[in-house]
Amino acid sequence: MSSYCRELHREGADEYDLIFFYTIVVTLCWGVATVRIIDSHTHTYLRGPEDLDLMAVAGIEGAVVCSYLPVQPSGASTLKDLFNWQIGVESMRLSSYHIDCRVAVGIHPRSIPTNEIELVYDRLIAIFDNETATAMGEIGLEVGSKEEIDVFVQQLRIAKDYARPIIVHTPKNNKAAVFEKALAILKEEDVDGSKVIIDHLTPDLVPRAREFGALAGLTIRPGGASPGDVEAIISKCGPEGVVLGSDIGDSPSDPLALPRTVRQLMRSLSARDVELIVYSNIRALMWF
Numbered sequence: 001m002s003s004y005c006r007e008l009h010r011e012g013a014d015e016y017d018l019i020f021f022y023t024i025v026v027t028l029c030w031g032v033a034t035v036r037i038i039d040s041h042t043h044t045y046l047r048g049p050e051d052l053d054l055m056a057v058a059g060i061e062g063a064v065v066c067s068y069l070p071v072q073p074s075g076a077s078t079l080k081d082l083f084n085w086q087i088g089v090e091s092m093r094l095s096s097y098h099i100d101c102r103v104a105v106g107i108h109p110r111s112i113p114t115n116e117i118e119l120v121y122d123r124l125i126a127i128f129d130n131e132t133a134t135a136m137g138e139i140g141l142e143v144g145s146k147e148e149i150d151v152f153v154q155q156l157r158i159a160k161d162y163a164r165p166i167i168v169h170t171p172k173n174n175k176a177a178v179f180e181k182a183l184a185i186l187k188e189e190d191v192d193g194s195k196v197i198i199d200h201l202t203p204d205l206v207p208r209a210r211e212f213g214a215l216a217g218l219t220i221r222p223g224g225a226s227p228g229d230v231e232a233i234i235s236k237c238g239p240e241g242v243v244l245g246s247d248i249g250d251s252p253s254d255p256l257a258l259p260r261t262v263r264q265l266m267r268s269l270s271a272r273d274v275e276l277i278v279y280s281n282i283r284a285l286m287w288f
């Protein structure tokens with residue numbers, strides 16, 4: 001029993017004080033203990049230890065770490081080293097903060113190497129052969145050029161061969177048109193929608209992704225979805241098939257995006273619905 005609690009009993013505090021005290025304790029424990037959080041889309045290797053500490057203290061227990069580099073790689077070795085960094089170093093760094101990690105590897109459409117792309121495909125195949133990464137990602141289209149489409153298709157075929165989950169990027173500009181192009185390619189390649197997250201969506205595209213059977217990813221960051229957007233879409237369409245991510249990396253983003261969103265959503269949504277979108281839906285796809 002805490003000293004405050006003992007004092008309440010010793011001084012014969014009235015019943016209402018005790019009820020008030022225990023209500024506060026239960027409310028705090030309920031808020032912390034009932035909603036578990038996995039950040040479904042991060043590039044934590046581009047952030048410092050202070051951010052990982054914040055995430056751990058805020059109760060984030062898992063994170064998906066996706067491939068992306070803010071420079072165009074000059075050859076295969078740059079991407080091979082990125083994959084090694086994610087698999088061999090970053091997952092250990094996260095686990096030292098008690099954050100469980102799943103790694104997604106792939107060639108981001110803004111990180112297509114100028115040379116030796118076949119060697120990168122070979123490395124991806126070797127990684128999935130050895131089962132050292134969980135998923136393919138993030139891959140997809142930025143402007144929808146022929147080169148991007150070719151790289152996207154090659155990677156979809158590798159992911160399909162190994163029955164891996166796939167994280168599909170959608171761009172900031174011209175999002176709806178590029179989304180439709182990526183969706184058409186996923187269908188042409190006969191990709192199983194239930195293994196796909198189509199990410200960085202605007203709320204209006206959530207139903208389109210779900211019609212395909214994919215998880216709809218919403219990114220909580222400046223210029224992305226807001227907690228209010230999430231609340232509106234969940235109230236309208238329900239929590240099934242929706243996942244939230246912070247996309248923390250080199251661009252403006254918030255390591256506490258998900259805990260802050262949870263706090264806001266708990267005012268209007270049930271704990272079950274909130275936990276589906278920040279924990280259970282992503283866990284079902286990536287933690288196997």
Ligand SMILES: [Zn+2]
Pocket residue numbers: 041042043066068138247
């Ligand atoms: Zn990303």
